[in-house]
Amino acid sequence: MRRLLLEGLIRSPLTDRPPAVDASAVSELARRLAETSRRRLGRSLSIRQVDAGSCNGCELEINALNNAFYDLERFGLRFVASPRHADVLLVTGPVTKNMREALERTYRATPDPKWVIAAGDCALDGGLFAGSYAIVGGVGAVIPVDLVIRGCPPSPTKLLEGLLALVESMAERPANAPKVV
């Protein structure tokens, strides 16, 4: 173990450089954030992930954000266990009818101000599963969505871009339609 720790000191870090953030996404999101909430939260956000019916592909890539290459916490972003501790709900999957109520209750349990990010093509509009007897549709069909991150699943870099756009927008000004990146 000592050798591993020592190597960690000597070897250069594995962490990727942060991806460039789309300026239009930033200004779009900024308009959605009230001045007061920006002041209250600073640049740090707590995220609660909710799987509303995904195939778990999106979860795998969201989990990867915590690995040494993406190191999400360096941006002041972290995953929390309870919606009561969260500023952001990161929701994946087409919302299944069996998960609808749980998602609504999770949203209600999250204190204001709060934002909802829908991650993945299914979360946008139900994806390939739209039209099934067991599916409600995209996340937006159940709770209001502020940002959609496309992809099947979105890569960790893509997820990072979306989350950073949200953080950056805190430094700008307050919109109705969700932004799609």
Added chain:
Amino acid sequence: MSALDDMMRQGRRVVAHRPYPRAIISAEAWQLAGEHLAEGRWTLLGLWGEPKAVSMAVLGEGPGEAAVLTLECVDGRFASIARLHPPAQRLERALRDLFGLEPQGMPDARPWLDHGRWGVNHPLGAATEAQEPKAYPFLPVEGESLHQIPVGPVHAGIIEPGHFRFTANGETVVRLEERLGYVHKGIEGLMRGADIARAGKLAGRTSGDSTVAYAYAFARAVEAALSIEAPRRAQWLRALMAELERLANHFGDIGAICNDASFSLLHAHFGVLRERSLRAAEACFGHRLMRDCIQPGGVAVDFPRDGAATLKAYLQETKQRFPSLVALYDRKASLQDRTVGTGTLRPALARQFGAGGYVGRASGRAFDARKNFPYAPYDSLGLEVPVLEQGDVNARVWIRIREVEQSLVLVGRILDGLPDGPIQADGRILSRRVGRGYGAGRGIPRRHPGLAEARGREGCPLPSARSILVPMAAARGGDRGQHRRRLPALQ
């Protein structure tokens, strides 16, 4: 003559059912099959419904002996198998929810997938409008000083939903009851009438961590039904993808187990190995999880010219890093303390439930679809199947470690022997419709593609098998025009 052969001979054989035979059997034979399962002579691979029939796939006594037994349920009822053989329990509850067939004498008659939210009863059978959802009756618990802890469906972590009802007496959990089905998406229903390309994509989205395995099993089922073969290069590329997927999953799992035992250093290091596997997959096939890379008839993407160099560098790096991490896992007493003797699955139970994959292999069940039902290229790659008897978390970690070593060797051998040639047999099959007949990769432990059976003609115009656990496919050859219409959609 084995008992399974005997039963197949007495039943009405379904023609052109490939690659494993299928027979329509009598109610008496159905009962007898249940007894064979209960006595441990056979292993249940799957149990699923159709609107007017119920089928089970079984593994017989002989090596590689598998068959499908179908019972016609004229009055919508059949004798419960779960009454004799508990592993059938959830499968029967699921097919009852979906098709409305009544398993007579079923020991647990509570709904399973149907949470009363679909607005419809029996969506794949005679669908009727549903009433208001009823409260789900959890199993009763009685005793002094017991308390219940409900967890989920939204529970800690970045993870799929599920509801878990812990009943505890102090620190001792005396019962854990699961309620699942929250992510039921109706994949089986969506596949009805879909074209093969769309059905393949649906199969690959059954479970994201095994997207290659599901797409692989579906493709093989379609190919068996149509009596075609993927070109050799495609077969080898599929195995390459499957082994890369296995490596990424095993690295992720070993790290996560260490993390759950509060040893985050190893979690971080295994996370690096997993990420390198995904990046290698992206460099070679254009997608980190290799989603939609396998399609019926072949593969969708060819291996790039510099792919071999990328993978060789990946193999070298991994082979260099992996052993020291394994040594650290093995040497840490505080970690061993939490994995040795924890979560033991007894070999008898693993056999009874036909536990596949590393779970079964850590509990003495020497079954691997790549070995027991050999198919190209695995039949020529010299695969060894590690087996342990202890059945605890530590044994499952060690099976994964041995499989990582195996997969690293297999990837090397595939790179050395990768044949040239086309990667798709016949692109036209992708536009065919899923209709009459079905194929199923049944009883495939997740992440272990391989078993595939398919039926080409006759019978009910519906795919079958429970979609939540098992990838399934439907395809038919022959007179296409007649079946190209879409099947009526459910309301």
